[in-house]
Amino acid sequence: MSTAPIFADEEWRLPSRGKVAMLSLITGECGIFSIFVAAYLYYIGRSISGPTPRILEAPIFNTVCLLSSSLTIWLAEREIERGRMRAFGAWWGITILLGLIFIAGTALEWHTLIFHDGLTIHTNLFGTTFYSLVGLHATHVIVGLIGLSIIMIFTLLGRVNRSHAERIQVFSLYWHFVDAVWVVVFTVVYVVGR
Amino acid sequence: MQHQPSFSPIRCALALAVFLFAAASSAFADGPQATPSIFAPAASPAHEIYSLSLFVLAITGAIFVAVASLLVYAVVRFRGGKEARHEPPQIYGSMQVELAWTVIPIIIVLVLFLTTTRVIFAVQNGAEPESALDVVVIGHQFWWEFRYPKLGIVTANELHIPVSSKLEPQPTFLRLISADVDHSFWVPQLSGKTDLIPNHPNQMWIEPETPGLYLGQCAQFCGMEHAKMLIRVYVDTDQQFAAWVKEQQQPAADVAAAAAGRQVFETEACMNCHTIAGTAARGTVGPDLTHLMSRATIASGTVLNTPQNLHAWIQDPNNFKPGALMPAMQLTDQQLDQVVAYLTTLH
Amino acid sequence: MADQTVPLGNSLGAAYPSSGTFLEWLHSWVVTVDHKKLGILYIAYGLFFLLVAGAEAMVIRYQLAFPNNHFVSPEAYNQIFTMHGTTMVFLAGMPIIFGLANYMVPLMIGARDMAFPRLNAFSFWLTAFGGLLLYFSFIGGFGLYGMGNAPDAGWFAYAPLTGSAFSPGHSMDYWALALIVAGFGTLGTAINIVATTLSMRCRGMTLTRMPLFVWLMLIVSAMTLLTITPLTAAQVMLLLDRYLGAHFFDAQAGGAPMLWIHFFWIFGHPEVYVLVLPAFAIANEVIPVFSRKAIFGYPAMVAASAGIGFVSFTVWAHHMFTVGMSWVGNTFFVLSTMVVGIFTGIKIFNWIATMWGGSIVFATPMLFCIAFVFQMLLAGLTGIMLSVAPWDWQLHNSYFLIAHFHYVLVGVIVIAIFAAFYYWYPKATGRMLSERLGKWHFWLFVIGFHVTFDTMHFVGILGMPRSIYTYQADRGWNTLNLVISLGAFLQGIAVAIFVWNLIYSYFRGQEAGSDPWDAWTLEWATPSPPPAYNFATEPEVRSRRPLWDLKHPSDPDWKYEA
Ligand code: HEA
Ligand code: HEA
Ligand code: CUA
Numbered sequence A: 001m002s003t004a005p006i007f008a009d010e011e012w013r014l015p016s017r018g019k020v021a022m023l024s025l026i027t028g029e030c031g032i033f034s035i036f037v038a039a040y041l042y043y044i045g046r047s048i049s050g051p052t053p054r055i056l057e058a059p060i061f062n063t064v065c066l067l068s069s070s071l072t073i074w075l076a077e078r079e080i081e082r083g084r085m086r087a088f089g090a091w092w093g094i095t096i097l098l099g100l101i102f103i104a105g106t107a108l109e110w111h112t113l114i115f116h117d118g119l120t121i122h123t124n125l126f127g128t129t130f131y132s133l134v135g136l137h138a139t140h141v142i143v144g145l146i147g148l149s150i151i152m153i154f155t156l157l158g159r160v161n162r163s164h165a166e167r168i169q170v171f172s173l174y175w176h177f178v179d180a181v182w183v184v185v186f187t188v189v190y191v192v193g194r
Numbered sequence B: 001m002q003h004q005p006s007f008s009p010i011r012c013a014l015a016l017a018v019f020l021f022a023a024a025s026s027a028f029a030d031g032p033q034a035t036p037s038i039f040a041p042a043a044s045p046a047h048e049i050y051s052l053s054l055f056v057l058a059i060t061g062a063i064f065v066a067v068a069s070l071l072v073y074a075v076v077r078f079r080g081g082k083e084a085r086h087e088p089p090q091i092y093g094s095m096q097v098e099l100a101w102t103v104i105p106i107i108i109v110l111v112l113f114l115t116t117t118r119v120i121f122a123v124q125n126g127a128e129p130e131s132a133l134d135v136v137v138i139g140h141q142f143w144w145e146f147r148y149p150k151l152g153i154v155t156a157n158e159l160h161i162p163v164s165s166k167l168e169p170q171p172t173f174l175r176l177i178s179a180d181v182d183h184s185f186w187v188p189q190l191s192g193k194t195d196l197i198p199n200h201p202n203q204m205w206i207e208p209e210t211p212g213l214y215l216g217q218c219a220q221f222c223g224m225e226h227a228k229m230l231i232r233v234y235v236d237t238d239q240q241f242a243a244w245v246k247e248q249q250q251p252a253a254d255v256a257a258a259a260a261g262r263q264v265f266e267t268e269a270c271m272n273c274h275t276i277a278g279t280a281a282r283g284t285v286g287p288d289l290t291h292l293m294s295r296a297t298i299a300s301g302t303v304l305n306t307p308q309n310l311h312a313w314i315q316d317p318n319n320f321k322p323g324a325l326m327p328a329m330q331l332t333d334q335q336l337d338q339v340v341a342y343l344t345t346l347h
Numbered sequence C: 001m002a003d004q005t006v007p008l009g010n011s012l013g014a015a016y017p018s019s020g021t022f023l024e025w026l027h028s029w030v031v032t033v034d035h036k037k038l039g040i041l042y043i044a045y046g047l048f049f050l051l052v053a054g055a056e057a058m059v060i061r062y063q064l065a066f067p068n069n070h071f072v073s074p075e076a077y078n079q080i081f082t083m084h085g086t087t088m089v090f091l092a093g094m095p096i097i098f099g100l101a102n103y104m105v106p107l108m109i110g111a112r113d114m115a116f117p118r119l120n121a122f123s124f125w126l127t128a129f130g131g132l133l134l135y136f137s138f139i140g141g142f143g144l145y146g147m148g149n150a151p152d153a154g155w156f157a158y159a160p161l162t163g164s165a166f167s168p169g170h171s172m173d174y175w176a177l178a179l180i181v182a183g184f185g186t187l188g189t190a191i192n193i194v195a196t197t198l199s200m201r202c203r204g205m206t207l208t209r210m211p212l213f214v215w216l217m218l219i220v221s222a223m224t225l226l227t228i229t230p231l232t233a234a235q236v237m238l239l240l241d242r243y244l245g246a247h248f249f250d251a252q253a254g255g256a257p258m259l260w261i262h263f264f265w266i267f268g269h270p271e272v273y274v275l276v277l278p279a280f281a282i283a284n285e286v287i288p289v290f291s292r293k294a295i296f297g298y299p300a301m302v303a304a305s306a307g308i309g310f311v312s313f314t315v316w317a318h319h320m321f322t323v324g325m326s327w328v329g330n331t332f333f334v335l336s337t338m339v340v341g342i343f344t345g346i347k348i349f350n351w352i353a354t355m356w357g358g359s360i361v362f363a364t365p366m367l368f369c370i371a372f373v374f375q376m377l378l379a380g381l382t383g384i385m386l387s388v389a390p391w392d393w394q395l396h397n398s399y400f401l402i403a404h405f406h407y408v409l410v411g412v413i414v415i416a417i418f419a420a421f422y423y424w425y426p427k428a429t430g431r432m433l434s435e436r437l438g439k440w441h442f443w444l445f446v447i448g449f450h451v452t453f454d455t456m457h458f459v460g461i462l463g464m465p466r467s468i469y470t471y472q473a474d475r476g477w478n479t480l481n482l483v484i485s486l487g488a489f490l491q492g493i494a495v496a497i498f499v500w501n502l503i504y505s506y507f508r509g510q511e512a513g514s515d516p517w518d519a520w521t522l523e524w525a526t527p528s529p530p531p532a533y534n535f536a537t538e539p540e541v542r543s544r545r546p547l548w549d550l551k552h553p554s555d556p557d558w559k560y561e562a
């Protein structure tokens, strides 16, 4: 149709739009997180009264769980590429489990902080910045878990197959991001901040 | 299709020049002016800023003339005719030219930057001399509190500072804090503005050259009456300043004839918000009224300090300043008269 | 003008199925996922708010035309200037710009739609509801006085004035929530545009062959990802303060209002470049076509735009020279701010060089673009004046600042948007806008604009601060303010003519044909208006100006492009 000369052998390859979009979303998320991190760092040690970050205990077990879920989701990605759906489902399920353990751990931690140490978002600047930063991350974990579970349900119903590998990869980018952000949050809150 | 090019560039340049001249000409006038022009400086650092601004104007003006001429020339010279069009030669770029118009601006930017840095440093890093006067400026919604810690004076809205001279430099250092929201202290003929931000104390200094009354106002939106948060700065000669200090250090006048008014003041809620030194009134929500009559205006420069205006103000501050944080006090006419009579004795 | 038929994708005429009832028509617009329809929705929505916010500007100017004027109350004035600024930036500027991108980007890169059509529709409706939510505050934001209460703390909404202690009622909640919602819409669109430009290009459309318009929209969208999100984060903090009693900006509990100022400008400064780069994008398309020359220095244009994008994230504190930063901070931000001038200079010189040696056609889009170049020069130079920190201590928050940014926002962005309307209206509707009305619009607007905003610099120099609902009669600002207001009304008339032109030409305008301007980018290879699928066959390109190659087979562009 076109009269413009074309080199037929010119290969025409474009990046996957799903990945581009997910990376863009992650970039945007980084914007949100960096503002909360900045506020946390700025307010370290500036509370006028109330409990200090000393009451925190580093959630090592939680962290291990969350970080290993990055590994399990990667294994799941590999399995679906090869079309081994049962193995995929298994790794996927373990990922969800690890995420749930993490969220439960956070819930326990918050429960102690609120009812034992009397720290709420209203108590002082530490409470304000702690709950909002960790809460922001927890929100992302929950969103991720919802996504993971939906895919799990479809997997169990047998609706997921090899052709969905790319979408699965796009989604796991998000989960990797949630894990990576935890490293930052953990460092800021439990290492630098204490 | 019309042929003449856009003439707006030329016309605007001309208009701009004329205007600029008119505005700048006020700079040749000396001393305080009703119009607080930044081009009529009467103190340091306003002077240094003014000189810097002329330099920047000259450079940017030159850039403007050069580039606008190029643009106008291109538009006039290369206007297409009506004849059957054949496309002009296509030019896609030129390394040399593009390099040139990258390097020249870099050099200009360096010059501008270095000049600017010098003035920033000169203004921000001056050490505070022994002879300096200290004033604490507290911004309130919508009025100014001035405290002279070394002199034991508290006043409002009208700042008195001594004139400074080369021989006897007497700069005033202002510490700027806020009681509620952000404000900004700006008296253009004396200095640039500096913000008053809660939990962020700031500082600025003024070294005035010519005595007189200088006008300014709050320059950061701070709520409903931001527009009427005016500033009056009296630059006094040494004698005037000494006299003023002496007067301010007296306790409040106590005139027997005004006792009824004083009673109203102390029994109605007035004293919860206002201080009158030497009486039971110790409030800090509103301006200190100890020497109210030494001020030419009330309500932060909104109206003249006359008995009628005081009357109207106390009856209902919304008369002048809707949204001012003083409530209408619901006094009877008689109480009003008495209170105004009392206030007018507070010299 | 151009009757050459361009074989690209033109094989199917613009035959539309005749539309059914009004309801069906409406339904088709509400459920549409077509990038062109969504683009038009965005633009119509933005245009509507441009008129609303413009009407608010008229109220501002009437109030300030005379000293001690009582046309509106202080509360009302504060709401109106806040809503004017917020609306113009978020509900007029952004939607029009993203609407244009939505419409043009897929066409220009030879794609059939955006990468994610449904996300596109979702984003539009989010933005739309954000705007409605903001305006609902006039009715719903119960304030102190038991009546509707719009946000009234300025578009910068400095804490702690926005805290519940100083802004009781719900007006600030509306402000924050509405902008968060609209912000997510913007984020969705930005993601979509990035994905579209990177992943949907037709064969042969390499990155170095993309039209500059697409390049700039890509840069803008990428910037938006990191621009809108800090504001969203800060607004979430504000809401946490207001609803859960957190203390981010609460000075009483040791919180730092300074932090808000930083966060706002970390958003606010890149935001103004997000607004201006699309204006540059428009000029990049219009100026070459009406100069009849290829754009001068394409690689430099891309590099300079990317440079502006990067540097603009490091200059935010030039809005904060008066907050009391150390001299180190001040000098750093002076330098980084001035560096933007170098990049912008490159662009201005390239535009002039594009006209140089050309054969300039003074059609209305070009008139607006000439005014645009002139205006960007002038406005940039007033920006340089502000970037000189000591001078900014005087000029900050004065009417000089207001004049600077209206020089850019109106003189550059709105004027470029007008150019875009005259240029692409024929493509979107199949009809030309009236040139006669266009010239009236142009001259009235440019004159009114200069009367208003040139004069505004002088009241600023004479010490008039912004955000004041009235001023004292003895300050010597009276005449100048009257002149400013008269100019504003002139602009109002010009805009009214423009709106009339849009309506009139839709029904009576001259038929446009597919390529009325004899232009070179792919959108002109489709019929006007383009069919839903844009291109019957996927185009393939070999250069930046595929239609030039077709029209000049003996001397195609790709021979010269490196
Ligand atoms: C789209 C909008 C837009 C654009 C493009 C710009 C562009 C610029 N702006 Fe502006 N600005 C605003 C919108 C914009 N601004 C807004 C909305 C505000 C106020 C917000 C508020 O407070 O509410 C503001 C405020 C603002 C301030 C803060 C003032 C204050 O609050 O006190 C400063 C200070 O540095 C500034 C500077 C600049 C500079 C240096 C540029 C530069 O990008 C300009 C670069 C261009 C040129 C310099 C001209 C061309 C160059 C040449 C011909 C080369 C040769 C030139 C040199 C070597 C200098 N702007
Ligand atoms: C894109 C952005 C944009 C645009 C286009 C404009 C356009 C205009 N602006 Fe605005 N302005 C801002 C962004 C913008 N502004 C911002 C961000 C602020 C800061 C706010 C703050 O401090 O919080 C501001 C503040 C601001 C002020 C300062 C207020 C104050 O500080 O007290 C003033 C004062 O004159 C002003 C005037 C004008 C005028 C006269 C126009 C004119 O160009 C408008 C021209 C007219 C029209 C475009 C429409 C004409 C109307 C009709 C034809 C009728 C319509 C009919 C119906 C709706 C039924 N603006
Ligand atoms: Cu105080 Cu504005």
Ligand SMILES: [Cu+2]
Pocket: C268, C269, C272, C315, C316, C318, C319
């Ligand atoms: Cu800026």
